[in-house]
Amino acid sequence: MRYDALLWLSFGGPEGPEDVLPFLENVTRGRGVPRERLEAVAEHYHHFGGVSPINALNRAAIAAVEARLADEGLDLPVVFGNRNWDPYVEDAVAGLAASGAREVLVFPTSAFGGYSACRQYDEDIARARAACGAGAPRLVKLRQFFDHPLFVASVADAVRAAHASLGDAPGVRTVFTAHSVPEAADVASGPPDEGGRRYSRQIGEAARLVAAEIGLADYDVVWQSRSGPPRIPWLEPDIVDHIDALHDKGVPGVVVCPIGFVSDHLEVVWDLDNEAAERAAEHGMAFARSTGPDTDPRFAEMVVELIREHTDGAPARKLSDFPAAGCTVDGAPCAVACCAPQRRP
Numbered sequence: 001m002r003y004d005a006l007l008w009l010s011f012g013g014p015e016g017p018e019d020v021l022p023f024l025e026n027v028t029r030g031r032g033v034p035r036e037r038l039e040a041v042a043e044h045y046h047h048f049g050g051v052s053p054i055n056a057l058n059r060a061a062i063a064a065v066e067a068r069l070a071d072e073g074l075d076l077p078v079v080f081g082n083r084n085w086d087p088y089v090e091d092a093v094a095g096l097a098a099s100g101a102r103e104v105l106v107f108p109t110s111a112f113g114g115y116s117a118c119r120q121y122d123e124d125i126a127r128a129r130a131a132c133g134a135g136a137p138r139l140v141k142l143r144q145f146f147d148h149p150l151f152v153a154s155v156a157d158a159v160r161a162a163h164a165s166l167g168d169a170p171g172v173r174t175v176f177t178a179h180s181v182p183e184a185a186d187v188a189s190g191p192p193d194e195g196g197r198r199y200s201r202q203i204g205e206a207a208r209l210v211a212a213e214i215g216l217a218d219y220d221v222v223w224q225s226r227s228g229p230p231r232i233p234w235l236e237p238d239i240v241d242h243i244d245a246l247h248d249k250g251v252p253g254v255v256v257c258p259i260g261f262v263s264d265h266l267e268v269v270w271d272l273d274n275e276a277a278e279r280a281a282e283h284g285m286a287f288a289r290s291t292g293p294d295t296d297p298r299f300a301e302m303v304v305e306l307i308r309e310h311t312d313g314a315p316a317r318k319l320s321d322f323p324a325a326g327c328t329v330d331g332a333p334c335a336v337a338c339c340a341p342q343r344r345p
């Protein structure tokens with residue numbers, strides 16, 4: 001099949017202090033996030049001058065993919081579009097239509113299934129096509145890549161490097177983290193006949209694959225950045241509470257790997273490098289955080305491999321038994337009621 005472009009579909013982030021509140025309003029519209037939480041999160045952004053690292057990281061990752069595409073002689077322009085901030089996905093799709101693109105591949109910057117990690121990007125695709133109207137290109141989303149060998153290898157090397165930065169000290173625990181989601185959203189993730197919890201099970205599987213690659217006997221999987229009201233259960237334990245628990249057990253230090261994200265965006269640099277690191281320091285524990293895979297050349301290599309599954313019928317390289325999901329056309333869900341959105345309070 002011949003494709004006209006790649007749409008790089010991401011979350012988006014503010015680029016200055018005046019962007020912070022409108023950005024947060026975009027993210028949380030209709031989602032029942034308490035006002036106090038929004039104000040607290042706004043402060044996190046203001047610590048960094050109101051600029052999230054996420055857009056610059058995406059631009060750098062796009063440049064790496066463009067270079068790789070050129071090296072391999074693949075003529076596929078890359079266009080950047082976000083859910084929550086400029087450049088918006090609606091504008092990106094309108095621009096593609098205006099330039100005559102008919103068939104477009106979409107790379108979502110999330111490796112996992114689940115509503116927030118997969119299906120919400122489908123909704124973005126459908127919304128952008130609807131806004132574009134009759135001339136909208138066909139949008140084919142690339143599959144989930146949490147078990148791709150290049151993703152696993154690059155995360156594993158980043159975890160090794162973090163341990164090395166602590167002198168490979170004995171007893172330092174490896175702790176994988178991902179964005180917490182409401183319990184109900186996790187239960188509803190995956191197709192109904194799979195038994196639920198596809199999101200947390202895929203996070204667990206990715207952590208297992210990375211640990212196996214490094215030869216780690218012990219590790220934990222925990223959660224971060226929860227935002228709902230306290231009465232609604234979310235995936236636990238939280239990374240900061242977990243550091244307390246490890247300290248109580250006499251663990252001398254932690255390497256934290258944010259396996260649920262591809263880049264070192266604000267929830268990584270604030271919630272981990274600040275809050276989690278501070279808690280570890282209070283306990284006198286060593287702390288290091290592994291860097292995200294998107295700055296590793298193997299990430300661009302992986303994206304091009306995912307593209308080649310479509311352009312050349314290349315085999316899908318994957319290390320887990322999960323079906324290769326996430327690849328759908330024009331924002332369709334992977335299956336009927338897959339990762340169904342939950343009603344919000």
Ligand SMILES: CC1=C(CCC(=O)O)c2cc3nc(cc4[nH]c(cc5[nH]c(cc1n2)c(C)c5CCC(=O)O)c(CCC(=O)O)c4C)C(CCC(=O)O)=C3C
Pocket residue numbers: 011012013014024027028031033037038041052053054109110114116117179180181182225226227228260261262265266267
């Ligand atoms: C699973 C998941 C991913 C991973 C998949 C993926 O990467 O897409 C992710 C990524 C991200 N989440 C991000 C930021 C935010 N997420 C929020 C809120 C929420 N996230 C949720 C889940 C996830 N989020 C959920 C269930 C909520 C509750 C409200 C809702 O159901 O929608 C809020 C609201 C305020 C608050 O934190 O309460 C913010 C600001 C940023 C950008 C950071 C930057 O600016 O650098 C990124 C990459």
Ligand SMILES: [Fe+2]
Pocket residue numbers: 179
């Ligand atoms: Fe989020």
